[in-house]
Amino acid sequence: MREPRIIVVGGGLAGLMATIRVAESGVPVQLFSVVPVKRSHSVCAQGGINAAKNLKGEGDSTWIHFDDTVYGGDFLANQPIVKGMCEAAPAIIDLLDRMGVMFNRTPEGLLDFRRFGGTLHHRTAFAGATTGQQLLYALDEQVRRFEAEDKVHKFEGWTFLSAVIDESRVCRGICAMDLRTMEVRTFPCDAVIFCTGGIGAIFRQTTNSVACTGMAQSALFQQGVYYANGEFIQVHPTAIPGEDKCRLMSESLRGEGGRVWVPRKAGDNRPARSIPEKERFYFLEEWYPKYGNLVPRDVATRAIYKIVFEEKLSLPGMNAVYLDLTHLPREMLDRKLEGVLEIYQKFVGPDPRDEPMKVFPAMHYTMGGLWVDNERQATNIPGIFAAGECEYQYHGANRLGANSLVSCIYGGMIAGPSAVKYARNLEKGCESVASSVFDAERSRQQETNDALLNQQGTENPITIWKELGDLMVEHVTVVRLNANLEKALRKLDEFSDRFSRVNLADRTQWSNQTLQFTRELGNMLILSKVITLGALARNETRGAHYKPEFPERDDKNWLKTTKASWNGGKIQLDYEPVDISLLPPRPRKY
């Protein structure tokens, strides 16, 4: 029997898990990543990973985890796969524990669990406040072990440019670029698993890492892969605003007892700690007595927007609210949250143990992503699989905190074996595909590079990017008005037009980061339109998608998945029903 050839693109949690599963089945893997995999954006996840282990005597169960997730996602997720994830989660925690993740422990030596948003149970396992980092390192170590055994071959510092798709519309490999030599090369394979993460760079003011550009998703979309629920963008309620990035202040701060408040009196500029308790407005606790500070992110973010922009109760001098930990024991803060507190101290200055933090919402996550089927993490193009944040299927209209790490790992666990199974069942492998198929794709990508490097334009890619981010944050995040979305679409067309006149300040052929960035930007512009068009069409309010003109969820017309496709250079929106076979939709009221 011939040995299948598998490629994984992206080395965050989902990509590493997929790689491990493929290598474990005896099939060699080529792993591509823009950054050394240990530096992937998964390192930024702070608070923890959900699994209903029920170790706190609360009667938690995987069914309640499933219910919380579907309800938190406002019933837009296909339910059976979400149930599968919640059922697998406890064993995933055990696996990570066996890999050596330094999870926090109880006095009995068992895993400790903390509270998180959108649930009433202690369901979140954590390693200090750098859980994503610790999980990524554990998987990175396992992949390194396979690498030492020659089962994994890494291509770090390579960027994916396009899939190689043959005349029968089957994926036969990828086209990638070495970011040092700028060499464009094709790599034949039988199946590719994309685990290329988030799209935060589109919004610029984001908690995402630099590499989260959505370049691969956009390139695949333009090659015919469907993009689903693009309009669902999570804005995290608590981040440090910043010009280069917004730094996340984890939900775990509230999970461990942190409280959000503003002074009751507008313009009150007394130092925070001198404001008496009765003159503080703990608006989340007052408005949502059951969940308090732990309402889901979309709810908390809208509440902060209401306080700042409608009630005009923002902190003096900046759009922000207090996130207060000063009443909590220092020893606990050090033991459980140090990683986050350290970020605040390094980037802002004051010690959050002594002074309430000033935070504001920031774009954080995309619920939408590449469309995949409900069983195999397979896209609509044979041979292309996807897992992790780059696909759409686990979080519906809003993701619960600490569900992303589990969805990445679960998606990777499924994608690996299903890609192997697909590849083994192929009638003809990639080696029997004519070399002209690969040559054609390589030439197409090389020509794009050459055109960008040679053209003498007037537009600066970074300037366009900054304007793109401002536009998207203003009109396509928390509050969406149809008139503004239409305006945004016109602006996006203008950006595309300006992009065609882009001028590269670097035309060299060695580690040319300008060329790479410009290619990313071109892809960001297309994905921005998918997001904005989806938002314009969906005339309802559901999860993170909030339209004041249509303030209610409309199950009759909109309980359906948006499926965008690329139709000869035009974006087309279609819809498909959501699988609600396990939990009948009910009103979402926290």
Next chain:
Amino acid sequence: MADNTFIVRIKRRAAPHESVRWEEFEIRYRPHMNVITCLRDIAEKPITRDAKGTTPVSYDANCLEEVCGACAMLINGYPRQACSALVDNLEKPIRLEPLTKFPLVRDLQVDRSVMFENLKRMQCWVPIDGTYAIGPGPRMSPEEQQIGYPLARCITCGNCLEACPKVNSHTQFVGAAIINQVRLFNMHPTGEMHSRARLEAMMGPGGIQDCDNAQNCVKVCPKSIPLTESNNEINRQVLKHAIWDWLNWSQGPTERSEEWKRTGIQK
């Protein structure tokens, strides 16, 4: 020079074999700037202070919150992360140079893959049987976790290697980051079962004997990892392992294999 600007001097090299040149840029000051925002300003307008057009500066960066390790460079001569280097706290003009202990790629970009290779050589992992659902991991006391977790926060930035006098072209010294990882895996209940292989690698070329206790590593670690403590601990383990081995060598082979059986260690 306008009041609300400052100068950034950058050591540049277009490729490893190209010649070095210094360029100066005048940057418009805004509150909360860091070195990354300076580099982005230059990328948007790559014009030097003496009005010469140049290329954007190449550098590595990803998370921008000091947890991915990518953006280490010499900032005013000191190895640190560019993202957490706030302009307000830096002496001006700000001087940026690439790390010197790693092969240069371009400008401020270097190749630190040697660190990942050494993690491989030192077998820095817990060898699990497989990803199948075979039950929970080993129990661990909260005290052990509180020792292990800080060690596990190493971001492989390379600052400790940069600052170490023994990391140079005459040695193969793996550096404190790697030694610290060996300590982490040797203390994990499962990892410990395989500590012998790691200690033997640590006794080989570039291992612990190359550390001469200059203690620069711990001073430049952005995560405040107790690196000198890890160096001492591994030194102790290697010594103990060597003596134990020597004592056992003086016994007969049967006794030796009995001992290995008892302790579960396979040579």
